[in-house]
Amino acid sequence: MMISQFFVLSQRGDNIVFRDYRAEVPKGSTETFFRKVKFWKEDGNAEAPPIFNVDGVNYFHVKVVGLYFVATTRVNVSPSLVLELLQRIARVIKDYLGVLNEDSFRKNFVLVYELLDEVVDFGYVQTTSTEVLKSYVFNEPIVVAPTRLQPIDPAAIFTQGAKRMPGTAVTKSVVANEPGGRRREEIFVDIIEKISVTFSSSGYILTSEIDGTIQMKSYLSGNPEIRLALNEDLNIGRGGRSVYDYRSSSGSGVILDDCNFHESVRLDSFDSDRTLSLVPPDGEFPVMNYRMTQEFKPPFHVNTLIEEAGRLKAEVIIKIRAEFPSDIIANTVTIQMPLPNYTSRASFELEAGAAGQKTDFKESTKMLEWNLKKIVGGAEHTLRAKLTFSQEFHGNITKEAGPVSMTFTIPMYNVSKLQVKYLQIAKKSSSYNPYRWVRYVTQANSYVARI
Amino acid sequence: MSPPAASQRYPSPSQPSGKSEVTDLKTQLRQLAGSRAPGVDDSKRDLYKKVISYMTIGIDVSSVFGEMVMCSATSDIVLKKMCYLYVGNYAKGNPDLSLLTINFLQRDCKDEDPMIRGLALRSLCSLRVPNLVEYLVGPLGSGLKDNNSYVRTIAVTGVLKLYHISASTCIDADFPATLKSLMLHDSDSQVVANCLSALQEIWSLEASHSEEACREKESLLSKPLIYYFLNRIKEFNEWAQCLILELAVKYVPSDSNDIFDIMNLLEDRLQHANGAVVLATVKVFLQLTLSMTDVHQQVYERIKSPLLTLVSSGSPEQSYAILSHLHLLVVRAPFIFASDYKHFYCQYNEPSYVKKLKLEMLTAVANESNTYEIVTELCEYAANVDIAIARESIRAVGKIALQQYDVNAIVDRLLQFLEMEKDYVTAETLVLVKDLLRKYPQWSHDCISVVGGISSKNVQEPKAKAALIWMLGEYAQDMSDAPYILENMIENWEEEHSAEVRLHLLTAAMKCFFKRPPETQKALGIALAAGMADFHQDVHDRALFYYRVLQHDVHVAERVVSPPKQAVSVFADTQSSEIKDRIFDEFNSLSVIYQKPSYMFTDKEHRGPFEFSDELGSIPITPEASSDIVPAQQFEANDKDLLLSTDEKDDNKGLSSNNGSAYTAPSYESSSSISSQMQELAISGPATSSTTPQSSFGFDDLLGLGLSSAPAPTPSPPLLKLNPRAALDPGAFQQKWRQLPLSLTQEFSVNPQGIAALTVPQSLIKHMQSHSIHCIASGGQSPNFKFFFFAQKESEPSTYLAECIINSSSAKAQVKVKADEQSTSQAFTTVFETALSKFGMP
Structure with a gap:
């Protein structure tokens, strides 16, 4: 059950922190790891799996904001345990540093060592609770301005574009004090849904799934109890196989296939009134993860046509329609489509008056790319592309191109209709009224339309 | 005092440029050492930070050891922490200098701030310098008694560290006993959890040469202790919960109520957001119910949903770990997952290692009702941009074709691949068409015209x-x-x-x-x-x-x-069912990820708590021991109930039903051969045979060695005479037991005198030896005893192997015989029965 070493490497392979807990693994493990990951060739896979074995040493890694979080061990441990631990270490460090990136790491490595000393002792995990760790950490974090590196979590979009949310929230350290002295009392609840949809070539839905998380981040002092009420018509378990109470059969209501909860969540009244109660620990954590395959209305409808237009020419038409209310705006929409191998050129034609749109043909990967800064609910956009081929094609051109895939983020919208009805904070006094933020966001996980 | 310039960011240990900076640091530290000027701590902090940052990137800063220690007289806790970190890193290489640190660390161990006491104790124990251990015992002793739980938590792990530096010092100070009492009585859950992991590690290692440690180790699995932990599992943090669950896996329940009690206690752990907790719980459920076919199947149904949720809620890395376990279960019981096939469809943005697993799962679950849809989906992937995945997909279609009865539609699909005119698609398809024709020659006309x-x-x-x-x-x-x-x-x-x-x-x-x-x-x-x-x-x-x-x-x-x-009816499976079963036994470990049993990728001492044979791994058998003491070795037989893996597709039905017949006993008390039962054999053996030193072998010995029999074949005599000095090393035994088919299964009655004499199982081993039947392993607890015997013909190296399960309450012995020479196995069984019938007779 124990790990031997923990280290963090930059994208270039530099050690950022390195901690050897048991002195069982020979020197040079960081180089061995980096070489293996960089030049992975085994089993025809292009990328190294998160776990591999070199000379009897097992290497585990997760990639967070472009950094490698790595653990080694010689023991036949539980792989989930180690990967979960690495992910958790990243989260704890982020809780303390506010922003997680190479720069903040380098500036705060002493604090990180403090954390690592308490998280793991002699290879055994002691605690990963941001709350508990607070009493062991004495270094003040040196706050680093957030960069435009990959955000660690989907809720970070609230700091990027939309101005309706306080930008400091997700980049605030749990220990650092605000410039003004007193900390602001506030709590964030984010309902993040990643959706996966596959459309068949004729446009009907082949598979669809929502993977949701209710994520919480509390900056409330004194750890008050919180009650979180979800939809009353929420049902869990399908097909009556579940051990849970299964009420209405189908039709109305939100039906989750399954869900799991954070340790701190008490479900005493969940069965009767769909309320979760908990005393939120410090730092960011998922209150509940859920999975849903119940049918839902996909936010975008995609229509693609590829047609021959002469001996060495073809035309592609991609049409997308936003199927959500007009007060909702999707942002950072990207549409990609692999084109036939022998495509040598693509010229694009956007609709008249198109703004905030970009098109590109990536020669090396033969990839068509269409970016839209934002799409307002109900809108429809079309892209026409004329392709030129370097050789004549035979057979079916639709077999040589596609599928069309889409990525997007839609703030303040969720497809599952799962809702936080209210967020109740046990009151300390009548004047105590902390800020409560309940935010929804929908993201594409795998959104694919076959042609 | 400005930091060293540009080279700070990308220095390498080989660059000589690091040296001058280290010398620089040394001078600066020396200047600060004696200073009591205001603000000196801040300057020290900066210098210390620099030292630690060099250490991190691999520059050797051990030369400032003396200066670091000199500067450590401070009340600043941040400074202290950095100093501890430094000292811990370099003490081992500088044992003489380390002596310098002992003083201030020992003093800090008595500090009034519990934080400093704890930190100092942790550093003291992390020095890893053997000749300094004498300084550890005192502080550790008081640390274990400290009124602050933080200090106790650290002291417990400190004991384990001491054990690794000097086992004898740790044992002589009677620390394990102290830990045991802390484990049972301490109010802090982390102290208790650390005691458990420390004791598991210490007793496992000690068990090789101390019977007492064997007993202690086994006592960790006693019913009261298991329930002590399970009843309060929610008081522990998620990581300690994993530890407890791993312990519970090894527990052998007394009856089915016991099993259901445990499952009810743990039911809500399946809803935990931490995948490691869920998988550990799943393992407990799977192992507990191995002998109860119906319940076992229900467990599969129950765990399906939580596992699928974990797959889709975590990072790609976490999903991969969970998915690998799901893969194992799907391949083991495809029919249970047949209706969930859509969950195994690949998403375009998944890493290829995930896609590969999913393709294998799709192949496994394909049956009459879903094949059409699965193959249609796979055909989509064949046009994938990722060529490796396209290839895998085509192979998957081929595999499905080979395992189906109605391949009509699939053949058409394969032939369509050829029309895609992509080189790699054509290449993969040709290989498949060839295999298909070997199995279904009747398709030759359709295929040939296209090919x-x-x-x-x-x-x-x-x-x-x-x-x-x-x-x-x-x-x-x-x-x-x-x-x-x-x-x-x-x-x-x-x-x-x-x-x-x-x-x-x-x-x-x-x-x-x-x-x-x-x-x-x-x-x-x-x-x-x-x-x-x-x-x-x-x-x-x-x-x-x-x-x-x-x-x-x-x-x-x-x-x-x-x-x-x-026509070829079945293509050889790449993995034997033995191997698959071993991987299943090692559920929730790396074995599942690598799809290999742990002995294939780990050295003996690092098998971890999952390897059942681990406890026996380190005991060497000496020639003396085998001459005057009965060697009794325990290992896990691989004859587990294959209820889930065989019925659907496997062709080894004969084998499995043989195995099954031995384990039809309805209740758990009978010796059903689940691995946890074997675990009991392994662990409870010492208690029933406290007078006999246990001789055991690690699994790689068991598997790695060849036969040791002498190559002297002579004509076989008509009458079966056994060699009184027969020798067979456990490796060869294990290998043979796996390879040979079952020749005979027979049930004998054991006479009452024999049952009486069985209170000391060793007596049976000696008795059988006097009939030239040698015991190689034994174990069990009343009323069930299990023995593995072997014998050899006197004149030639023809070997007989026997498994004998004696139930002392029913007075029955069930014997399974395997033999090199099938024809003489009956003769051997007769000899065996005769010998057994004389057991207990004067």
Whole structure:
């Protein structure tokens, strides 16, 4: 059950922190790891799996904001345990540093060592609770301005574009004090849904799934109890196989296939009134993860046509329609489509008056790319592309191109209709009224339309 | 005092530039050492930070050890922490200097701030310098008694560290006993959890030479203790919960109520957001119910949903770990997951290692009702941009075709692949069509017409080329231009780099020649000539052999090279069911990720708590021990109930029903052969045989060694006489037990005297030995005892193996016999029965 070493490497392979807990693994493990990951060739896979074995040493890694979080061990441990631990270490460090990136790491490595000393002792995990760790950490974090590196979590979009949310929230350290002295009392609840949809070539839905998380981040002092009420018509378990109470059969209501909860969540009244109660620990954590395959209305409808237009020419038409209310705006929409191998050129034609749109043909990967800064609910956009081929094609051109895939983020919208009805904070006094933020966001996980 | 310039960011240990900076630091530290000026702590902090940052990037800063220690007289806790970190890193390499640190660390261990006491104690124990251990005992002793739980938590782990530096010091100070009492009485859950992990580690290692440690280790699995932990599992943090669950896996429940009690206690752990907790719980459920077919199946149904949720809620890395376990379960019980196939569809943005697992799962769950949809989906992937995945997908279609009864539609799909005219698609498909034809020759007409249309110029990959050539040879009569295509290829013999392809060319030319001699004669002549001149030994030999056999008699040649073929019914599985079972036993470990049992990738001392044989791993058997003391070795038999893996597709039904018959006993008390039962054998053995030193072997010994029998075959005597000095090492036993089929299963009654004498199981071992039947392993607790015996013929190295399960309450002995010579196994069983019947008689 124990790990031997923990280290963090930059994208270039530099050690950022390195901690050897048991002195069982020979020197040079960081180089061995980096070489293996960089030049992975085994089993025809292009990328190294998160776990591999070199000379009897097992290497585990997760990639967070472009950094490698790595653990080694010689023991036949539980792989989930180690990967979960690495992910958790990243989260704890982020809780303390506010922003997680190479720069903040380098500036705060002493604090990180403090954390690592308490998280793991002699290879055994002691605690990963941001709350508990607070009493062991004495270094003040040196706050680093957030960069435009990959955000660690989907809720970070609230700091990027939309101005309706306080930008400091997700980049605030749990220990650092605000410039003004007193900390602001506030709590964030984010309902993040990643959706996966596959459309068949004729446009009907082949598979669809929502993977949701209710994520919480509390900056409330004194750890008050919180009650979180979800939809009353929420049902869990399908097909009556579940051990849970299964009420209405189908039709109305939100039906989750399954869900799991954070340790701190008490479900005493969940069965009767769909309320979760908990005393939120410090730092960011998922209150509940859920999975849903119940049918839902996909936010975008995609229509693609590829047609021959002469001996060495073809035309592609991609049409997308936003199927959500007009007060909702999707942002950072990207549409990609692999084109036939022998495509040598693509010229694009956007609709008249198109703004905030970009098109590109990536020669090396033969990839068509269409970016839209934002799409307002109900809108429809079309892209026409004329392709030129370097050789004549035979057979079916639709077999040589596609599928069309889409990525997007839609703030303040969720497809599952799962809702936080209210967020109740046990009151300390009548004047105590902390800020409560309940935010929804929908993201594409795998959104694919076959042609 | 400015930091060293640019080189700070990318220095490497080999760069000499690091040196001057270290010297610099040394001077600066020395200046600060004695200073009591205000603000000196801040300057120290900066310098310390620099030292630690050098240490991190691999620059050797051990030369400032003295200065660091000199500066450590401070009340600043941040400074202290950095100093501890530094000292811990370099103490081992500087034992003399380390002595300097002992003083201030010991003083800090008595500080009034519990934080400092704890930190100092942790550093003291992390020095890893053997000759300093005498300084550890005192502080550790008081640390364990400290009124602050933080200090106690650290002290407990400190004991484990001490054990690794000097086991005898740790044992002599009686620390394990202190830990045990802390584990049972401490109010802090982390102290308790650390006691448990420390004791598990210490007693496992001690068990090799101390019976007491064996007993202690086994006592961790006693019912009261298990329930002590399970009843309050929610008081522990998620990581400690995993530890407790891993312990519970090894617990052998007393009856089915016990099983249900535990499952009810743990039911809500399946809803935990931490995948490690869920998987550990799943393992407990799976292992507990192995002997209860219905419940076991219900467990599969129950765990499906939580696992699928974990797959889709975590990071890609976490999903991968969970998915690997799901993969194992799906392959083991595909019918339970048959309706969930859509969950295993690949998403375009998944990493290829995830896609690969999913493709295998789709292959496994394909059955009559879902094949059409699965194959349709797989065909989509065949056009994937990721070529490796496209290939895997085509292979998956092929595998499904080979495992289905109605392949009609699939053959059409495969043939459509050929029309895609992508080189790698064509290549993969050709290989599949070849395998398909070997299993279903009736499809030859459909396939051949399409394959015949492929231009051999478009086929470059050796495997695909070989497949095409094989088909050309095999179906030469149906493909009109087969001889000419072959001739063409033979003319380019020199350019053919793959020996495999050249070998196939030779054989195909021969086959074609037998079917269409006039058209092929010339090509065959060229091929044989080229083959005999080939530099590759195998090609040369095959050509020469063909040439000679043709010279000898053409008809004989045809019978040798191109005999009528029978369709292949089953292609060999890559992994034996034994191996699969071992991986299943090691659920929730790396074995599942690597799809290999742990002995294949770990050295003995690092197997971890999952390896059942681990506890026995380190005991060497000495020649003396085997001469006057009965060697009793315990190991896990791999004859577990294969209830889930066999029925659907496996062809080893015979084997499994043999195994099954031994374990039809309805209640858990009977010796059902689940691995946890074997675990009991392993652990409770010492208690029942406290007078006999346990001799055991690690699994790699068991598997790695060959047979040790002497090679002196002489004619077998008519009467079965056994060799009183027979020797068989456990490795060979284990290997044989796996390889040999079951010859006989028989049940005997044991006479009452024998049952009485069985209170000391060793007496049976001695008794059987006096009849030249030697025990190699034993274990169990009243009323169930299990023994593994072996014997050899007196005059030749023909071996008999027997498993004997004696139930002392029913007075029955069940014996399974395996033998090198099947024909004499009955004779051996008679000898065995006679010997057993005399047990307990004066």
